Amino acid sequence: xxxxxxxxxxxxxxxxxxxxxxxxxxxxxxxxxxxxxxxxxxxxxxxxxxxxxxxxxxxxxxxxxxxxxxxxxxxxxxxxxxxxxxxxxxxxxxxxxxxxxxxxxxxxxxxxxxxxxxxxxxxxxxxxxxxxxxxxxxxxxxxxxxxxxxxxxxxxxxxxxxxxxxxxxxxxxxxxxxxxxxxxxxxxxxxxxxxxxxxxxxxxxxxxxxxxxxxxxxxxxxxxxxxxxxxxxxxxxxxxxxxxxxxxxxxxxxxxxxxxxxxxxxxxxxxxxxxxxxxxxxxxxxxxxxxxxxxxxxxxxxxxxxxxxxxxxxxxxxxxxxxxxxxxxxxxxxxxxxxxxxxxxxxxxxxxxxxxxxxxxxxxxxxxxxxxxxxxxxxxxxxxxxxxxxxxxxxxxxxxxxxxxxxxxxxxxxxxxxxxxxxxxxxxxxxxxxxxxxxxxxxxxxxx
Amino acid sequence: xxxxxxxxxxxxxxxxxxxxxxxxxxxxxxxxxxxxxxxxxxxxxxxxxxxxxxxxxxxxxxxxxxxxxxxxxxxxxxxxxxxxxxxxxxxxxxxxxxxxxxxxxxxxxxxxxxxxxxxxxxxxxxxxxxxxxxxxxxxxxxxxxxxxxxxxxxxxxxxxxxxxxxxxxxxxxxxxxxxxxxxxxxxxxxxxxxxxxxxxxxxxxxxxxxxxxxxxxxxxxxxxxxxxxxxxxxxxxxxxxxxxxxxxxxxxxxxxxxxxxxxxxxxxxxxxxxxxxxxxxxxxxxxxxxxxxxxxxxxxxxxxxxxxxxxxxxxxxxxxxxxxxxxxxxxxxxxxxxxxxxxxxxxxxxxxxxxxxxxxxxxxxxxxxxxxxxxxxxxxxxxxxxxxxxxxxxxxxxxxxxxxxxxxxxxxxxxxxxxxxxxxxxxxxxxxxxxxxxxxxxxxxxxxxxxxxxxxxxxxxxxxxxxxxxxxxxxxxxxxxxxxxxxxxxxxxxxxxxxxxxxxxxxxxxxxxxxxxxxxxxxxx
Numbered sequence: 001x002x003x004x005x006x007x008x009x010x011x012x013x014x015x016x017x018x019x020x021x022x023x024x025x026x027x028x029x030x031x032x033x034x035x036x037x038x039x040x041x042x043x044x045x046x047x048x049x050x051x052x053x054x055x056x057x058x059x060x061x062x063x064x065x066x067x068x069x070x071x072x073x074x075x076x077x078x079x080x081x082x083x084x085x086x087x088x089x090x091x092x093x094x095x096x097x098x099x100x101x102x103x104x105x106x107x108x109x110x111x112x113x114x115x116x117x118x119x120x121x122x123x124x125x126x127x128x129x130x131x132x133x134x135x136x137x138x139x140x141x142x143x144x145x146x147x148x149x150x151x152x153x154x155x156x157x158x159x160x161x162x163x164x165x166x167x168x169x170x171x172x173x174x175x176x177x178x179x180x181x182x183x184x185x186x187x188x189x190x191x192x193x194x195x196x197x198x199x200x201x202x203x204x205x206x207x208x209x210x211x212x213x214x215x216x217x218x219x220x221x222x223x224x225x226x227x228x229x230x231x232x233x234x235x236x237x238x239x240x241x242x243x244x245x246x247x248x249x250x251x252x253x254x255x256x257x258x259x260x261x262x263x264x265x266x267x268x269x270x271x272x273x274x275x276x277x278x279x280x281x282x283x284x285x286x287x288x289x290x291x292x293x294x295x296x297x298x299x300x301x302x303x304x305x306x307x308x309x310x311x312x313x314x315x316x317x318x319x320x321x322x323x324x325x326x327x328x329x330x331x332x333x334x335x336x337x338x339x340x341x342x343x344x345x346x347x348x349x350x351x352x353x354x355x356x357x358x359x360x361x362x363x364x365x366x367x368x369x370x371x372x373x374x375x376x377x378x379x380x381x382x383x384x385x386x387x388x389x390x391x392x393x394x395x396x397x398x399x400x401x402x403x404x405x406x407x408x409x410x411x412x413x414x415x416x417x418x419x420x421x422x423x424x425x426x427x428x429x430x431x432x433x434x435x436x437x438x439x440x441x442x443x444x445x446x447x448x
Numbered sequence: 449x450x451x452x453x454x455x456x457x458x459x460x461x462x463x464x465x466x467x468x469x470x471x472x473x474x475x476x477x478x479x480x481x482x483x484x485x486x487x488x489x490x491x492x493x494x495x496x497x498x499x500x501x502x503x504x505x506x507x508x509x510x511x512x513x514x515x516x517x518x519x520x521x522x523x524x525x526x527x528x529x530x531x532x533x534x535x536x537x538x539x540x541x542x543x544x545x546x547x548x549x550x551x552x553x554x555x556x557x558x559x560x561x562x563x564x565x566x567x568x569x570x571x572x573x574x575x576x577x578x579x580x581x582x583x584x585x586x587x588x589x590x591x592x593x594x595x596x597x598x599x600x601x602x603x604x605x606x607x608x609x610x611x612x613x614x615x616x617x618x619x620x621x622x623x624x625x626x627x628x629x630x631x632x633x634x635x636x637x638x639x640x641x642x643x644x645x646x647x648x649x650x651x652x653x654x655x656x657x658x659x660x661x662x663x664x665x666x667x668x669x670x671x672x673x674x675x676x677x678x679x680x681x682x683x684x685x686x687x688x689x690x691x692x693x694x695x696x697x698x699x700x701x702x703x704x705x706x707x708x709x710x711x712x713x714x715x716x717x718x719x720x721x722x723x724x725x726x727x728x729x730x731x732x733x734x735x736x737x738x739x740x741x742x743x744x745x746x747x748x749x750x751x752x753x754x755x756x757x758x759x760x761x762x763x764x765x766x767x768x769x770x771x772x773x774x775x776x777x778x779x780x781x782x783x784x785x786x787x788x789x790x791x792x793x794x795x796x797x798x799x800x801x802x803x804x805x806x807x808x809x810x811x812x813x814x815x816x817x818x819x820x821x822x823x824x825x826x827x828x829x830x831x832x833x834x835x836x837x838x839x840x841x842x843x844x845x846x847x848x849x850x851x852x853x854x855x856x857x858x859x860x861x862x863x864x865x866x867x868x869x870x871x872x873x874x875x876x877x878x879x880x881x882x883x884x885x886x887x888x889x890x891x892x893x894x895x896x897x898x899x900x901x902x903x904x905x906x907x908x909x910x911x912x913x914x915x916x917x918x919x920x921x922x923x924x925x926x927x928x929x930x931x932x933x934x935x936x937x938x939x940x941x942x943x944x945x946x947x948x949x950x951x952x953x954x955x956x957x958x959x960x961x962x963x964x965x966x967x968x969x970x971x972x973x
Contacts, residue, residue, distance in 0.1 A: 001822060001825075001826045001829060003556060003750075004829060004830070004909070005909065005910065005911035005914075006908070006911065011836060014836055014839075015836065017840060018836070018839045018842075019843070023832045023835070025856075026836065026858075027699075027730065030701070030731055031736075033735070034732070034735040034736050036729075036730055039729070039824040039825055039828060040596055040824045040828075042819075042823065042827075043824065044824060045825055046820050048558050051558060054820065055568075055813070055816070057582075058567070058582040058586050058589075059568050059582050061567070061582030061585065062567045062580050062581070063571070063579035064567055064570045065572055066566060070572075072574055075805075076805065082494070082495055084523055084526065086564070088527065091530075092540070092541030093534035093541065093542065094755055095541075095555065095752045096555050096753065097537045097755045098552060098755070098888075099753070099756035103951075104883055104941050104948065105536075105538035106537055106755075107537070108533035108536035109537055109756070111481070112530070112533055114960075115483060115962070118483075118485060128960045128961060129960075131756070132757070134757075135608065137801075138612070138802075138803055163804070165803075165805065168791075168800055169800075169801050172774070172802055173651075175619075175799070175800070176651070176653050176799075218510055244516075246510055246511060246512060247510050247511065251513075267564075267569040267810075268569070268570060268572045269563075269571075269809050270573050270805070270806060270809035271805025272608070272758070272803070272804075273608070273808045274804070285960065291756065294955070294958050294960055296950045296959075299948045299950075302946060308955050311955070314611070314646075315643040317643070318643045318647060319650040321643070321647040323647070324611045324644050324648040326609065327609035327746065327758070328756055330753075330755035330757040330758070331757065331758060332754075332757070332758055334754075334755065338526065341521060342521070343493065343494070343518070344494065344520035345515060345519070345520055346520055347497060347520075348516065348518060349516075350493075350497045350500065351495070351497055356505070356506070356507065357501050359506075361503060376506070377506075377508060378506055396576050396578070407574045411789070
């Protein structure tokens with residue numbers, strides 16, 4: 001077996017050194033009834049070539065996003081990732097290292113996480129950010145829990161514009177933690193009055209920007225109302241690239257930002273692994289979940305980095321920790337940081353403008369199709385359309401023509417007839433003019 | 449402008465006797481590297497993008513007004529920056545990584561290649577299921593392997609890491625108890641447990657009670673005190689969370705009695721599968737009476753730790769817990785595989801959703817590539833070699849270090865700090881000295897059940913020569929400590945890019961991000 005360095009001779013010598021005559025002696029404490037005799041009913045070892053053949057055969061059954069006109073978003077976005085990102089994250093010193101608990105031999109990981117925390121804080125307009133969480137949806141649930149700790153209140157209001165998976169994860173966590181959630185109905189057209197739901201028990205109001213339907217909203221007034229009543233405003237961002245063009249949550253008065261960072265550096269990967277971003281006001285930092293890297297000095301007075309404020313975390317605080325999280329999304333955070341470093345200020349704003357322009361062109365072209373109506377007033381690179389009939393069969397029909405047209409809202413709300421005609425369409429820099437034309441032509445034909 | 453080199457030259461290199469300071473602050477291959485923010489060349493960019501065509505903006509006045517503050521660099525600068533950072537890390541690729549309970553084994557590059565096949569990597573989670581049948585087949589195949597290896601009837605794949613898997617397991621347990629109309633309030637956790645166990649129980653609304661281990665020198669030392677467990681079990685106990693093999697590297701040999709006692713009290717038996725590598729292919733957890741077990745794909749199944757993630761923590765579930773598994777579920781239908789994504793209909797008893805989309809697909813591909821490479825035969829050999837390597841180190845080190853518990857161990861071996869008594873050298877000093885010898889330290893001060901713990905897990909991917917060298921170094925360091933050279937230990941490490949970091953000040957006055965230097969200060973310079 002190519003991954004096992006011990007030879008049979010080694011094994012014999014080592015068993016002799018240990019003073020036993022067979023490997024079975026080292027498993028003697030396992031109750032005999034629980035020891036499996038012989039091999040389990042699974043295939044035998046395979047060489048690289050054979051594994052590649054079998055997995056490639058599975059992969060070939062999928063429709064690859066890059067091979068077709070592709071317009072899906074809804075929390076996962078297809079962007080072009082520069083080649084150097086994937087090269088650098090595969091350096092063994094990054095890929096095969098552990099959590100940087102020993103700072104003297106982990107300065108590389110610690111420094112890029114410090115850079116990551118800074119980038120996330122700058123992008124979101126917040127004071128501090130942590131070293132990542134699993135994904136945007138779990139970051140959102142952690143934000144609700146943190147707001148409860150900060151305010152010592154137990155009731156959170158979730159906007160109907162929140163991504164339904166984020167909402168669902170919050171609901172699962174809350175069911176077991178005892179938080180009360182006031183979950184608003186899906187609201188593609190907006191018009192929610194969240195302020196009237198805030199009372200003396202409200203820990204936070206959770207909104208999304210751009211919201212699940214792509215609409216960009218100004219939450220400045222809501223932030224003020226939250227603060228007047230002692231509640232926090234949590235802003236969720238599922239397309240982090242939008243912050244290259246849109247007013248950041250920090251400027252609107254957000255207290256906590258929970259976001260998905262997949263758009264920078266990370267492939268679609270059928271939904272994971274992604275990278276949860278988590279930022280807040282500095283005064284709340286001791287209630288934050290997850291790891292934090294801090295600047296310090298070494299024994300010679302030289303600047304260096306170390307994990308810090310660990311007394312919040314489970315390995316120190318056990319049942320009193322701010323969260324049970326241990327492993328985070330280190331390597332995905334590295335991909336994020338490298339991609340954003342390559343883009344820089346100029347590249348990020350240009351990429352954001354390019355996305356916006358592509359989406360505007362797509363929206364204008366599709367809205368010109370008879371019966372198709374654009375829902376949004378303001379959007380970044382994703383928008384919602386009313387179709388003249390149910391969206392899911394239209395998407396399936398277009399898929400058979402080799403066009404991945406978008407995400408039908410009914411996939412999240414199968415029982416809501418009033419949402420069945422809604423289609424979410426995202427258009428990033430990867431979409432070409434020809435892609436837009438093929439989608440428009442195909443959609444017009446399917447709707448005819 | 450390079451702030452960083454200024455900071456270095458501003459501090460004399462006290463105590464560094466080996467050589468005179470260099471002009472650059474660099475030391476041979478150890479290159480000082482400023483933060484990316486300190487290398488700004490305004491307006492520069494490492495990605496060539498076309499200018500956006502002119503359109504009527506639909507941002508509606510909510511466009512960003514001020515600059516973000518991100519630095520501009522070309523691609524070669526960025527590549528060099530991150531390459532230099534990488535060179536400041538220890539990694540499995542560079543050496544033995546003996547962190548106990550972390551299973552730092554070789555990460556095969558075939559796994560990386562497979563995860564990057566466009567048919568897996570370039571697929572959106574919400575494409576019509578007819579266009580992702582290969583992905584669903586891979587997930588279903590992985591589930592089959594995990595079910596066969598654990599002997600359990602179901603597996604929940606969406607948890608993103610071990611601790612997330614624990615959350616999944618304890619939530620399904622609470623849901624199953626509630627379905628019985630049974631409201632319970634306590635979870636029992638051994639003293640030697642990972643910190644995530646009590647933190648998870650608390651996050652699920654339970655109070656936590658510690659179970660003592662049998663002390664050194666008694667029967668079944670280092671293992672759960674069965675009598676104490678039985679007195680704590682009762683009608684308000686929801687579950688026992690146990691790691692087996694435990695974090696002392698010992699198999700809980702009374703596990704069948706433990707399981708029986710837990711079940712007799714009407715509670716569930718949760719197993720932390722962090723140490724599954726010791727038994728994979730040889731022992732099926734279902735046959736140990738376990739009701740739920742998370743498996744860290746980033747430990748046993750070789751997906752890379754990546755400097756702290758991403759992980760993946762599927763949870764194998766027994767029959768009573770399976771209906772409560774989180775969505776999504778993969779189901780076999782008339783037109784192939786399908787996804788159940790909402791907790792309604794057949795999935796009405798599901799606890800709901802734990803994560804966006806469908807779990808850590810990229811990790812699933814890597815783990816399955818690893819399993820297929822090993823096969824049933826290779827995986828059994830993995831457990832056997834992992835246990836053999838740990839026991840080999842045990843006998844090689846038992847003379848100079850102090851074994852926490854006598855007798856054979858499983859895949860990791862635990863020492864206490866008795867061998868350092870009266871030397872003035874602490875466990876921490878000893879581990880830091882190991883760094884100067886070119887090795888990553890072992891897990892220190894964990895588990896909490898022995899004084900000054902040193903927990904060593906070599907894994908099966910170390911050669912005999914590698915273990916021999918490691919043992920020679922550890923034995924040599926122990927001899928040095930006993931010879932009375934405590935100050936040298938306290939000063940270690942000396943040969944790393946940075947020496948010991950001041951973690952106290954870092955926590956007292958946290959600096960958690962870079963900020964530009966104040967303008968007036970720059971003007972003064």
